[in-house]
Amino acid sequence: MSLFKYRIRTLIKYRSLIWELVRRDLKLKYRRSFFGYAWSVLNPLLIMIVLTTVFSMMFKKQIENYPVYLLTGRMLHEFLKNSTTSGMKSIPKNSSLLKKVYIPKYIFTLSQITSCMVDFVLSLGALFIVMIATRAPFPPTMLLMPVVIIQIYIFCCGLGFLLAQLCVFFRDIQYIYQAVMTALFYLTPIVYPLSRLKKQKELVFFIKHLNPLYYYVVQFRAIVYQGKLPSMYYFVGGWLIAFAMLVIGVYFFQKYKDKFILYI
Amino acid sequence: MRNEVVIDVKDLTIRFNLEKERVDNLKEYAIKFIKKELMFQEFLALKGISFKVRRGEAWGFIGPNGSGKSTLLKAISGILQPYVGSVSVHGRTAPLIELGAGFDKDLTARENIYLNGLVLGYSREFIQEHFDEIVEFANIGNFLDSPVKNFSSGMKARLGFSIATVTNPDILIVDEVLEVGDLRFRSKCNARMKKMLTDGTTLLYVSHNAESVKRMCDHAIWLDHGEIVKIGDADTVCDAYVARQEELIMIRQEAARRRKKKKAKNKKYDYLIVGAGLYGAVFARIMRRAGKRCLVIDRRDHIGGNIYSEDVDGIQVHKYGAHIFHTNNEKVWKFVNRQVPFLPFVNSPVAVYKDEMYNLPFNMNTFSKMWGLKDPNEVKKKIEEQIAQLGITEPANLEEQALSLVGPDVYEKLVKGYTEKQWGRDCKDLPAFIIKRLPLRFTYDNNYFNDRYQGIPEGGYTALIERLLRNVDVKLETDYRDYIKENPDMFKRVVYTGMIDEYFDYRFGHLEYRSLRFETERIETENYQGNAVVNYTEREIPYTRIIEHKHFEPENVRKNPLPFTIISREYPAAWEPGMEPYYPVNDEKNNALYEKYRELADQEEGVIFGGRLGAYKYYDMDKVIAAAIEAAEEELDRKE
Numbered sequence: 001m002s003l004f005k006y007r008i009r010t011l012i013k014y015r016s017l018i019w020e021l022v023r024r025d026l027k028l029k030y031r032r033s034f035f036g037y038a039w040s041v042l043n044p045l046l047i048m049i050v051l052t053t054v055f056s057m058m059f060k061k062q063i064e065n066y067p068v069y070l071l072t073g074r075m076l077h078e079f080l081k082n083s084t085t086s087g088m089k090s091i092p093k094n095s096s097l098l099k100k101v102y103i104p105k106y107i108f109t110l111s112q113i114t115s116c117m118v119d120f121v122l123s124l125g126a127l128f129i130v131m132i133a134t135r136a137p138f139p140p141t142m143l144l145m146p147v148v149i150i151q152i153y154i155f156c157c158g159l160g161f162l163l164a165q166l167c168v169f170f171r172d173i174q175y176i177y178q179a180v181m182t183a184l185f186y187l188t189p190i191v192y193p194l195s196r197l198k199k200q201k202e203l204v205f206f207i208k209h210l211n212p213l214y215y216y217v218v219q220f221r222a223i224v225y226q227g228k229l230p231s232m233y234y235f236v237g238g239w240l241i242a243f244a245m246l247v248i249g250v251y252f253f254q255k256y257k258d259k260f261i262l263y264i
Numbered sequence: 265m266r267n268e269v270v271i272d273v274k275d276l277t278i279r280f281n282l283e284k285e286r287v288d289n290l291k292e293y294a295i296k297f298i299k300k301e302l303m304f305q306e307f308l309a310l311k312g313i314s315f316k317v318r319r320g321e322a323w324g325f326i327g328p329n330g331s332g333k334s335t336l337l338k339a340i341s342g343i344l345q346p347y348v349g350s351v352s353v354h355g356r357t358a359p360l361i362e363l364g365a366g367f368d369k370d371l372t373a374r375e376n377i378y379l380n381g382l383v384l385g386y387s388r389e390f391i392q393e394h395f396d397e398i399v400e401f402a403n404i405g406n407f408l409d410s411p412v413k414n415f416s417s418g419m420k421a422r423l424g425f426s427i428a429t430v431t432n433p434d435i436l437i438v439d440e441v442l443e444v445g446d447l448r449f450r451s452k453c454n455a456r457m458k459k460m461l462t463d464g465t466t467l468l469y470v471s472h473n474a475e476s477v478k479r480m481c482d483h484a485i486w487l488d489h490g491e492i493v494k495i496g497d498a499d500t501v502c503d504a505y506v507a508r509q510e511e512l513i514m515i516r517q518e519a520a521r522r523r524k525k526k527k528a529k530n531k532k533y534d535y536l537i538v539g540a541g542l543y544g545a546v547f548a549r550i551m552r553r554a555g556k557r558c559l560v561i562d563r564r565d566h567i568g569g570n571i572y573s574e575d576v577d578g579i580q581v582h583k584y585g586a587h588i589f590h591t592n593n594e595k596v597w598k599f600v601n602r603q604v605p606f607l608p609f610v611n612s613p614v615a616v617y618k619d620e621m622y623n624l625p626f627n628m629n630t631f632s633k634m635w636g637l638k639d640p641n642e643v644k645k646k647i648e649e650q651i652a653q654l655g656i657t658e659p660a661n662l663e664e665q666a667l668s669l670v671g672p673d674v675y676e677k678l679v680k681g682y683t684e685k686q687w688g689r690d691c692k693d694l695p696a697f698i699i700k701r702l703p704l705r706f707t708y709d710n711n712y713f714n715d716r717y718q719g720i721p722e723g724g725y726t727a728l729i730e731r732l733l734r735n736v737d738v739k740l741e742t743d744y745r746d747y748i749k750e751n752p753d754m755f756k757r758v759v760y761t762g763m764i765d766e767y768f769d770y771r772f773g774h775l776e777y778r779s780l781r782f783e784t785e786r787i788e789t790e791n792y793q794g795n796a797v798v799n800y801t802e803r804e805i806p807y808t809r810i811i812e813h814k815h816f817e818p819e820n821v822r823k824n825p826l827p828f829t830i831i832s833r834e835y836p837a838a839w840e841p842g843m844e845p846y847y848p849v850n851d852e853k854n855n856a857l858y859e860k861y862r863e864l865a866d867q868e869e870g871v872i873f874g875g876r877l878g879a880y881k882y883y884d885m886d887k888v889i890a891a892a893i894e895a896a897e898e899e900l901d902r903k904e
Contacts, residue, residue, distance in 0.1 A: 016388045020382050021379070024371060027371075027375070098343070101341065102342035102359075103383060258345040261338075261345075262280055
């Protein structure tokens, strides 16, 4: 237990650093761009407009308020993709520093994912704008949003650690992962309703139970789009998957972290 | 507690996988995994290092590049994990981060101070408190809000040092970062480090500059190939290190010297060619093309031997007498033309007898002038009649021989005096065999030679020799005897074109030669005699002929008329040992003597005798070339 305590203590000790790194990422992301932070909102809006124009014709009948449906799914996917991708590259990116100073290596992975999370939270503004524009109701269940965000954040941390560790040894992972993320985008009912897939039983089963992203999308849509509490299955499942991923990620990261220095 | 051990390194070994075969993509990994080649070549950067550092001590680490200094510091900072052994550190370590490594280049100096401070483990409040102090010491003034990427390396070093040393860390690690920055800043840094040392900070200092280690540290470790060579008092270790470095430099220099010497020794020639004349030059040329190394030496201060020509104000002067290249040998003609272009020249000498001028060789021009006859048949009849009247059947001497060949008129005017001058004796006292035939032409053809090709190399014979000796080493004013005495191992085989009797120390006596003497004169007239060669056939005129050098190049005379001319009067000279030998005297006595020398020569291992003097033979230039080509080709076919 003392090891765990030690870990927590270092985490506390380096919390300012994590925060400073998060701030750096956010600052540098939009530095020198005219709209600055506004891009966190504008970017998902623009993509939403494109996707809505393309897909709303197809699914108009099955889905009411398509822009909100689309945005709730896509923003979560975007967060998962961005945070894990940048987490994956965090170790090689900071190699020069890691070679010179002793800093717990996970700090960099964690700060990358965290800054993506902050960016995601900021971009929620886009969702609110769309909801206002489409005159969608703001149900009280929306107050549960942080619960879902924390779940997916933990999941992303776990996945990010796993990928970061893999990426040190096999740089190829970066390219494979891009394709995996695109596949995940289409294997999750983001642009289409799940009801469209009724005939493909196996696929529906896969999406409903084995696609981790679906657990969070379902919960998020329930509280924001449908204005109801998420089902117990997905709520409990969401937490379990998040922590399982974190344990796996931390386990592999810790196991190989001392070898990183030899490969970066 | 001053005596407290703050760093305890025990039997530390650090292992690296050599970068050589870094597997960092899946395909390679899969292939290697299947082939079971997933074995890394390991490399021990540190091997069983042990030492203890007490609080407040200053330790210097010296050693050549790649000796493990930085690796050791990384192990102490916790960046590298021990493969074997342990490192225990008590207290907060502050590394002085290498130039800009700790900075985000896109962030401003202000932002980087926070980021870097946090990286070093300071709290945000602490940084805020000491912010001004950091900025002041770094002396970056107006650039506080500029991105660090615009900073000079000196500025980055200052900022880095300033952040790292704003507090007194328990252990300060300095890894060769202070080599940059100006002198003023370096002394500022040194002063601050000294102060920190007195305040109880422990310093670990890496450098390959032994002097700065001596200045900063009280203890030192000398590392080499991951092992401690010497550990202890800084002065002792540093002095030993410096001494060893100097020793190594000496050893390296000595080795380099020895290599150089050895190389020079190995620079052997395949052939030592004695004599830079036509034979030697042709031989060298062919060998050079075949990839053999040749050294040509010559006693004279110029190349070319007797065909040497000297440019005197635009006129090629044939220093050792007239040379006109003529040949029937297609191969030789092509060979020389590959070297240099040849200018056309037809040798048509003129003979002067008293006030009369006759064309040579004896042809219809000569006879018609002598007798006023036009019909070749009449001329033929006249000469035959003259010869028949003499009734000589068995010529007893040269005079009778010549008379029986050309008759008295031609003999008296054109043969007698000239031959007597050449041999320095009366024709009656000369043996008949000297002249075997005196060709008579019953055509109006003044071309002296009957050969198919005739000409003079453009730029003179020296240009031809120069071209032949291109990329061949030449040593002039070098005597063969002296050279082999000093460099007995420099060559494998010898080509000797000097006098064969001299080579064998005149063991059987001297071979005889005819010699010549020239009186060369510059005359301020455009055209002295109108022909390249004019023979003087009277005995009373001491010279045998006058050469007017410019007429060997009629094309140049036409194109570029000069207001002066250069002539050489050629005098026959009786040869004595020590004089310049010209023509071998191929009489019975000398030929027999030569045969004796030749037998010796045949037994001489690794020496080829060739050329006019080496073969004791009157050679035309084309024959010399043909002989040299033949000898060289034979030599190339020779099995070693």
